[in-house]
Amino acid sequence: MAKIRIYELARDLNMTNKVLLEKLRNMNIEVKSHMSSLDDEVTARIKTNLLGTPEKEIEETRIKSTIIRRRRKPVPIEPVRVETDVEPVQPKEKELPPKKEPEEQLKKDVSERVVEDKEAAKKDVPEKVDAADKGVEQTVLAKKKHKIEKPAVSKRKKPAVLKKLKPKRAVKKVKKDISAKIIKLPITPPPEKKALKIEKDRVKKPIKKVAKISTPEEVAPESVDLQKDLISKGKKKKKWIKKLDEAVRDKKFFKKKISFRKKEVVEGADLYAKGHRGRKGRKIAKTKAAVSQQKPLITIPKAIKRRIKIDDTIALSDLAKRMGIKAGEMIKKLMDLGVMATVNQTLDFDTAVLVAAEFDYELEKASFEEETVLHVVKDDPDKLITRPPVVTIMGHVDHGKTSLLDVIRKTKVTENEAGGITQHIGAYHVSTDKGPIIFLDTPGHEAFTKMRARGAKVTDLVILVVAADDGVMPQTIEAINHSRAAKVPIIVAINKIDKQNADPERVQRELADAGLVPEDWGGDTIFVQVSAKENRGIDELLEMALLQTEILELKANPDRLAMGYVVEAKLDSGRGAVATVLIKHGTLKINDPVVCGIHYGKTRALLNDRGMHVTSAGPSIPVEIIGLSGVPNAGDDLISLADEKNAKQVSAHRIQKQRSKELAKTSRLSLEKLYEQMQKSKVKDLNLIIKADVHGSIEALEGALTKLSNEEVRINVVHSATGTLTESDISLATVSDAIIIGFNVRPTSKIQMLAHEENVDIRFYDIIYNVIKDVKDAIVGMMSSTFEERILGRAEIREVFHVPKVGAIAGCYVTEGKIERGQLARVLRDWVVCYDGKISSLRHFKDDIKEIQSGYECGIGIEKYNDIKIGDIIECYYLEEIKPELEQ
Structure with missing residues (x-):
C-alpha cells in the first residue's frame, strides 16, 4: 500500500507540521516526527476527521485539478453546455453537505468521474506518443474500472462527459469557485464507502x-x-x-x-x-x-582487534588513535583513576594497561626485535682468522702521544693539529715487519673524556704514554680507570727520556701507587722507555704490543655481514655525512645497506686512513664511509644488512624509541619543581650555538662549557651540529639571542654578511683552551658585582652652628681616620643610625677642603639633614666594588 508522510499530509491540509502532530496525538495516532509515514486507511480517517468532505465533492475537485494542470487549448463549445456544467456546482459550495448520501448515487458519480479522467487523458496525449505509453494508460484505467462495481454506466455517459470537459476556461472558472476556504462538517462515511474513498485517494495521489x-x-x-x-x-x-x-x-x-x-x-x-x-x-x-x-550503529571490534601491542611507553594521543577512542574520553578515564594527563602525555605500560582495560582493550608489550631483523648469528670457529690488533694511545696532554704515533707511522700529524694538541680521535693503519697494527689516537685534554672512553671501548690494547719529566697527571689516572673499566691490558710507554730532567724511576713509583706494577718489580705491567724525538725504543714498543696481542688470540670472521663502531663522525659540505668506522666483524663493501645509530643508508664510498678509495674493509680496518642519511653519534654501532628495507625499518624503530624517551623526560610540575623554576628565572642565561668539524669536538665543548654554569649564570647549548655555519644557525641565534662558537669551521661570505646585518656574535676557535677562557670572561661580565663597605673615619660633634640659607653645620673633631668631602656618611646617636646620607660641605676654619685627617677640627655639613645634636658621631665610609671570579 502507498504511504504518505506527515509533512506531505500537512501541506495538503494547509496546516503546519506542529499543528497536525498535535491533532494526531489527540486522535490517539502514535507518530514520532513529521517524517513518519501513514498508510491510506489512516490517512483517510485523518482527512475525514479534519475536513469532513463528502466523497462526491472530493472527486470533483480531483478531476478539475487534473484538467487545470494539463492546460489544453480551448476548443469552441456551446455556451449552454458549459453553463449547465457549472451551475450544479455553485449551490453545492454554498450548501452544507448532507449527512447521508444514497449508496447507488455515490457509485454512479464515481464511475462518471473515472470515465472523465480516462477520456481527458486520451485527448491530452499527443498522437506521437508510443504505443508502449498508451499501454500503460490502459493498464491503469483497467485497474480503476475493475475496482468499481458499475462499468456499464461509465460507458453510456462517455460522449456527454467528453463534451463537457473539453473547454479549459470553464474548468479554470470552476477551480476558482472551489476553494480551500469552504468549511465542511465532519462526516463519518459508512463502511461500504470506505473502500471507494481509498480507491479515489489512490487515483488522486499520483497526480499531486x-x-x-x-x-x-x-x-x-x-x-x-x-x-x-x-x-x-x-x-x-x-x-x-x-x-x-x-x-x-x-x-x-x-x-x-x-x-x-x-x-x-x-x-x-x-x-x-x-x-x-x-x-x-x-x-x-x-x-x-x-x-x-x-x-x-555501535560496532564492537573482534577480540583479536581489541588486543594492541605497544612499546614500554606510548603517547596518550597515539594510544587513543589506535584504540579508536577520543582522547578526551581517555583523559576522563585517567582522571577517574587519579592520573592527570594531557594529550601529549607519555604513559608507561602499566598505566596504559589500566586505562585500556576501562575500554575493554588488552595491551601487550611488543618491543621491536632488532636481533631477529639484524640476523646476529654466532660465528663458525672454522671460519675465524687472525685479525690485526687495535691499539689505543692514551695519556695526559702534551706527554707526546701523537709525536710517538708520528714516529711509528713516519708522518707529521702533530704539525697539522692546532696548537700542537690532538682534538680529534684518529684511526690509523700501520704495517710493521711482524704484521699490521691499528692505532687509535685519543685527545689528552680533560674535556675529551668521552673520546677516551670510546677509545678504550673499541680497543684490544692500551699504550699509556707518560712523560718522564712530568710524571703521573690527572688525565693519566683517568686513562687507567677507562682501561680497567673496559678490561683492556695496558702497556706503559715512558716518553721523553732524552730530557735532562727525566726521571723514569719516579714515573714507575707513581704508577705503582696507581696500581700498575712493572714486571721488573714483580708485577704484570710492561714498561718501555721511548723517545719520540730521537726515535729510541720504538721497535721494542711495537714488539711488546704484538706479543701482548698474540696472547689475546684475536680472531674474526670476514665472511659475514659487517659490524663496527663509529669512532668519529662529521658533516662535510661536499660529501655529506662522513663517519670514521672501525670494523669489528665481517667485511664492509661498497653499496652495502647499513644501520648506524638512528640513521641508515648505503656505503657509497669507502676511504682508508690516508684518503685512498677502497672497495672493502675487513676486521679491525678503519675506514671512512659516505652515504648515511645523517650524522651519527660517535660510539654508535654500525651494522650491515642484506636488505635496505630492513635497514630503514630498524632506523624508523630507533627514531620512534628516541622520541618516546624525549617525551618521557617532560614530567608533571610539582611544588618543588615550581620553586626551582622560580629560582632559575632569576638566573641569567648565556645561550650558545656550537658548530664543529666532528661530533667528538662538540661533545668535548658541551661538557667543558656546561661545567662553567653557576648560581648566577647558566650556560645553555641551544643547538650543536657538525658542519659549516648555515642561515638557519643565524636565524636561531637571532631568535634565542645566542653566541655562535665555530670550532675548526669557517663561514661563507654570505653568512658573514647575514650575521653582520642581524648583529649576531660569531667566535671562531681551533684550540679548546681559548674557547673556555672566553666563555669564562663572558660569564664574569654577566655576573653582578658585590660591594663591601670601607670605613674612612669618624668625627665627634662638639658644637652645632645654624647658618642662614645653609642649614645646620656640625663643629666636629676628627677622632680617627679621615673625613672626605662627597663621601657617604651616617649620623650615629648613641651608636644607633639616625640618618644615612652624604657629606655636602667640609671646611677647616674659613677654607673649603677636600679631606681632613684625625686630630683636627672642622665643620661638616650633612646633605638634606639638619637634626644634628652635640655628642652625635659622623661616620664617613665608601663602598668598594668586588668583581666576581669563577672558581677554578
Whole structure:
C-alpha cells in the first residue's frame, strides 16, 4: 500500500507540521516526527476527521485539478453546455453537505468521474506518443474500472462527459469557485464507502505527489501522470518522449531519476514562492533527513582487534588513535583513576594497561626485535682468522702521544693539529715487519673524556704514554680507570727520556701507587722507555704490543655481514655525512645497506686512513664511509644488512624509541619543581650555538662549557651540529639571542654578511683552551658585582652652628681616620643610625677642603639633614666594588 508522510499530509491540509502532530496525538495516532509515514486507511480517517468532505465533492475537485494542470487549448463549445456544467456546482459550495448520501448515487458519480479522467487523458496525449505509453494508460484505467462495481454506466455517459470537459476556461472558472476556504462538517462515511474513498485517494495521489510514492504497486499510475506532465512542456516534447521510452524499459532509472524530476515539475510553483534553491538543495535536504533518522550503529571490534601491542611507553594521543577512542574520553578515564594527563602525555605500560582495560582493550608489550631483523648469528670457529690488533694511545696532554704515533707511522700529524694538541680521535693503519697494527689516537685534554672512553671501548690494547719529566697527571689516572673499566691490558710507554730532567724511576713509583706494577718489580705491567724525538725504543714498543696481542688470540670472521663502531663522525659540505668506522666483524663493501645509530643508508664510498678509495674493509680496518642519511653519534654501532628495507625499518624503530624517551623526560610540575623554576628565572642565561668539524669536538665543548654554569649564570647549548655555519644557525641565534662558537669551521661570505646585518656574535676557535677562557670572561661580565663597605673615619660633634640659607653645620673633631668631602656618611646617636646620607660641605676654619685627617677640627655639613645634636658621631665610609671570579 502507498504511504504518505506527515509533512506531505500537512501541506495538503494547509496546516503546519506542529499543528497536525498535535491533532494526531489527540486522535490517539502514535507518530514520532513529521517524517513518519501513514498508510491510506489512516490517512483517510485523518482527512475525514479534519475536513469532513463528502466523497462526491472530493472527486470533483480531483478531476478539475487534473484538467487545470494539463492546460489544453480551448476548443469552441456551446455556451449552454458549459453553463449547465457549472451551475450544479455553485449551490453545492454554498450548501452544507448532507449527512447521508444514497449508496447507488455515490457509485454512479464515481464511475462518471473515472470515465472523465480516462477520456481527458486520451485527448491530452499527443498522437506521437508510443504505443508502449498508451499501454500503460490502459493498464491503469483497467485497474480503476475493475475496482468499481458499475462499468456499464461509465460507458453510456462517455460522449456527454467528453463534451463537457473539453473547454479549459470553464474548468479554470470552476477551480476558482472551489476553494480551500469552504468549511465542511465532519462526516463519518459508512463502511461500504470506505473502500471507494481509498480507491479515489489512490487515483488522486499520483497526480499531486508522484515523487513521494515509491512502492511497486503504484509504478503504473506514476508513469501515466508523469507522461502527461512531461509532454506538456511544449518545445522539448520529442526529447522527453525518448527519455520516457528508456524509463519504461528501465524501472530502476524510472523510480530514482524521473520520479525525482517529476517532483520538480509538480512543486516548481510553490518553490518559486519560497525561493527556489535548485535540485541539489532538495536532494541534500532529503539525504540529511534520511540520515538523521538512521540510528548510529555501535560496532564492537573482534577480540583479536581489541588486543594492541605497544612499546614500554606510548603517547596518550597515539594510544587513543589506535584504540579508536577520543582522547578526551581517555583523559576522563585517567582522571577517574587519579592520573592527570594531557594529550601529549607519555604513559608507561602499566598505566596504559589500566586505562585500556576501562575500554575493554588488552595491551601487550611488543618491543621491536632488532636481533631477529639484524640476523646476529654466532660465528663458525672454522671460519675465524687472525685479525690485526687495535691499539689505543692514551695519556695526559702534551706527554707526546701523537709525536710517538708520528714516529711509528713516519708522518707529521702533530704539525697539522692546532696548537700542537690532538682534538680529534684518529684511526690509523700501520704495517710493521711482524704484521699490521691499528692505532687509535685519543685527545689528552680533560674535556675529551668521552673520546677516551670510546677509545678504550673499541680497543684490544692500551699504550699509556707518560712523560718522564712530568710524571703521573690527572688525565693519566683517568686513562687507567677507562682501561680497567673496559678490561683492556695496558702497556706503559715512558716518553721523553732524552730530557735532562727525566726521571723514569719516579714515573714507575707513581704508577705503582696507581696500581700498575712493572714486571721488573714483580708485577704484570710492561714498561718501555721511548723517545719520540730521537726515535729510541720504538721497535721494542711495537714488539711488546704484538706479543701482548698474540696472547689475546684475536680472531674474526670476514665472511659475514659487517659490524663496527663509529669512532668519529662529521658533516662535510661536499660529501655529506662522513663517519670514521672501525670494523669489528665481517667485511664492509661498497653499496652495502647499513644501520648506524638512528640513521641508515648505503656505503657509497669507502676511504682508508690516508684518503685512498677502497672497495672493502675487513676486521679491525678503519675506514671512512659516505652515504648515511645523517650524522651519527660517535660510539654508535654500525651494522650491515642484506636488505635496505630492513635497514630503514630498524632506523624508523630507533627514531620512534628516541622520541618516546624525549617525551618521557617532560614530567608533571610539582611544588618543588615550581620553586626551582622560580629560582632559575632569576638566573641569567648565556645561550650558545656550537658548530664543529666532528661530533667528538662538540661533545668535548658541551661538557667543558656546561661545567662553567653557576648560581648566577647558566650556560645553555641551544643547538650543536657538525658542519659549516648555515642561515638557519643565524636565524636561531637571532631568535634565542645566542653566541655562535665555530670550532675548526669557517663561514661563507654570505653568512658573514647575514650575521653582520642581524648583529649576531660569531667566535671562531681551533684550540679548546681559548674557547673556555672566553666563555669564562663572558660569564664574569654577566655576573653582578658585590660591594663591601670601607670605613674612612669618624668625627665627634662638639658644637652645632645654624647658618642662614645653609642649614645646620656640625663643629666636629676628627677622632680617627679621615673625613672626605662627597663621601657617604651616617649620623650615629648613641651608636644607633639616625640618618644615612652624604657629606655636602667640609671646611677647616674659613677654607673649603677636600679631606681632613684625625686630630683636627672642622665643620661638616650633612646633605638634606639638619637634626644634628652635640655628642652625635659622623661616620664617613665608601663602598668598594668586588668583581666576581669563577672558581677554578
